[in-house]
Amino acid sequence: MCSSDLESRFNYGAAACNLAAYALAAGDLDGARTALSESLAALRDAGAASWLVTVLEHHAVFAALRGANERAAELFGYTSAMYRKLGQVREGTERYGFERLSALLTERYGDELPGRLASGAQLSEREALALAEEVRS
Numbered sequence: 001m002c003s004s005d006l007e008s009r010f011n012y013g014a015a016a017c018n019l020a021a022y023a024l025a026a027g028d029l030d031g032a033r034t035a036l037s038e039s040l041a042a043l044r045d046a047g048a049a050s051w052l053v054t055v056l057e058h059h060a061v062f063a064a065l066r067g068a069n070e071r072a073a074e075l076f077g078y079t080s081a082m083y084r085k086l087g088q089v090r091e092g093t094e095r096y097g098f099e100r101l102s103a104l105l106t107e108r109y110g111d112e113l114p115g116r117l118a119s120g121a122q123l124s125e126r127e128a129l130a131l132a133e134e135v136r137s
Contacts, residue, residue, distance in 0.1 A: 006046050013042030017055045021093045024061050032062055033136050040132060052125075053082040054094055059132040061097045064104040071135050073105055073113065077120020078128045 016039035023032035036059055043051045060075035083090065090098050105113055123131070 009042045010046035010048050010051075013039050013046055013048060013055075014051060016042060017051060017058065018093065020055065020058045020062075021097055024058060024065065025093075025096060027065075029062065029065060032058075036062060036132075037136055040129070044129070050086055050088055052129075053079050053086065053088065056082075056128055056132055057094065057101070058097060059135050061101045063135040064101055064108075066135075068135060069105060069108045070116075071131055072101065073109065073116040074120035074123065075128060075131055075135070076101055076105060077117035078123045078131075080117060081121035 016035045020032050020035035020039055023029075023035055036055065039055045040052070040059075043055055056075055057079040060072045060079060063069070063072035063075060082088075105116075109116055
């Protein structure tokens with residue numbers, strides 16, 4: 001892919017990532033599923049590692065809202081570890097998803113949550129991407 005193609009894929013992926021976050025906030029799970037799929041594919045094509053972490057965390061929110069709490073916790077553990085490793089800071093939209101996800105998983109797992117997050121933190125990027133695909137199916 002040439003530079004302008006990569007830039008276009010990145011821009012599309014970033015926009016779809018934000019759209020997924022807004023759809024999740026609005027409770028539009030069908031819209032979120034579509035935006036998550038498109039965003040993940042575009043950002044992977046563009047090689048945008050830091051944005052992949054963001055879209056994977058949106059997948060965790062999606063999973064939790066669908067009741068797939070184990071998968072949500074695994075992805076959340078992975079993304080939390082990657083945010084730390086990359087030195088990324090969650091912006092407003094991502095903070096909203098983070099707080100919502102934290103509340104949902106804390107309600108579900110209570111004191112067990114840190115152990116579940118630690119397990120997810122051990123995932124490889126390939127495993128996290130496969131889990132995200134599974135979450136959307």
